[in-house]
Amino acid sequence: MTNKMWGGRFASGPDAIMSKINASIDFDQKLYAQDIAGSKAHASMLAQQGIITKADAAAIAKGLDQIKTEIEAGKFKFSQELEDIHLNIESRLKELIGDAAGRLHTARSRNDQVAVDFRLYVREQVDGLLAGLKDMMLALAEKAEAEAGTIMPGFTHLQVAQPVTFGHHLLAYVEMLSRDLGRFQDARKRLNESPLGAAALAGTSYPIDRAATAKALGFAGPTRNSMDSVASRDFALEVLAACSICAIHLSRLAEELVIWSSAQFNFVKLSDQFTTGSSIMPQKRNPDAAELIRAKPGRIIGAFTALAIVMKGLPLTYSKDMQEDKAQVFDALENMALAIAAMAGMVRDMKPNREVMNAAAAMGFSTATDLADWLVQKLKLPFRDAHHLSGRIVALAENNNVQLAELSLKNLQSVHGAIDQSVFKVLSVAASVKSRKSFGGTAPANVARAAKRWLKILKGNDK
């Protein structure tokens, strides 16, 4: 049997393997709601323009609504012979309303149809990601405000570097996520144009109104070139690129949560809600959610790479290669949303161990830079000399097995005779963080102010 939707010129139907490789219904059925919305907008425009009758348009709309109900009730029978979501729906429409169904595809092609469906889907997912990201930023900013004065070691090379506050560390992620948010907002702006009406590739001779369908579907306006409309998928690539960067950011925080919640660090306790036990070791609390978030860039960057390679070198306009654009985009966007939600939950629930963090901050001679700065400011030494002397004092402390603040004045004076009692004021971690008042620095007062600023921004606009 030839394909009933396009088989006019074919003497026989496709080989079974051909049907299998050709069909996309297994994954593109996810686009049913977008496909129906696009078709309703198209049919109503056709009637408005006098291209089909109002009665046909009404029958089409009613039939499409019924199909949506059937799909959502799990009563719709998807068929592989009908290839994809577009033909599955149109064929069922024919069963439901008869000949009027055949008028729906006037002045349209599956090429612009799939382009509009896919844009609608990606746009909806991006809206979800924007809301999720704002919620995660809020969770981080709230925690940062509460922990503005909690001192922890700041690391470089994962070696103790200088004391910072936990709030400052968390706000570093708010900054990163705010740039992710901006990337998604930018991508949304560019994708929000309607390709519907580009038809197969060249436009159409029917007097359609592309501005009307664009408006009905919530687009800012129609795309300007019919060939670009059916040939381009950079809107999806751009969103996947933004997802890739965002997933990388989340994976770094996830990794820190794994490290911080280990028995050796013990900086934070993750909640029961976001950890699991071990089936053999009763003492364990595994940070599975954090580990899975850490792993998500694998599939998300993978999806970007997959689509980039599908699109690379494709001649204009549509080629069937482009059917391979969807499955991984679906997967990546859904996993991105899940990772964001899980991270927000984990951050909200986590309990910092303030004493442990504070004690860890004092280890590893983390105020050695403060000591060098004191030598510069008080003894007017050049920074390089001060750095060297400070290093000798660190060696002294190391040999005596004490922290910097525990050295005696006599000990310190053996390195430089002019060092006096006032040096001890800068050797504590509290004094160190308090002194970092430069713009963007970790001083608790700065951090409290920065957290408040973010809270105001995030609570001010919840769109």
Ligand code: ARG
């Ligand atoms: N299932 C197809 C896709 O996902 C729809 C477009 C088919 N267009 C065509 N000319 N065969 O890309």
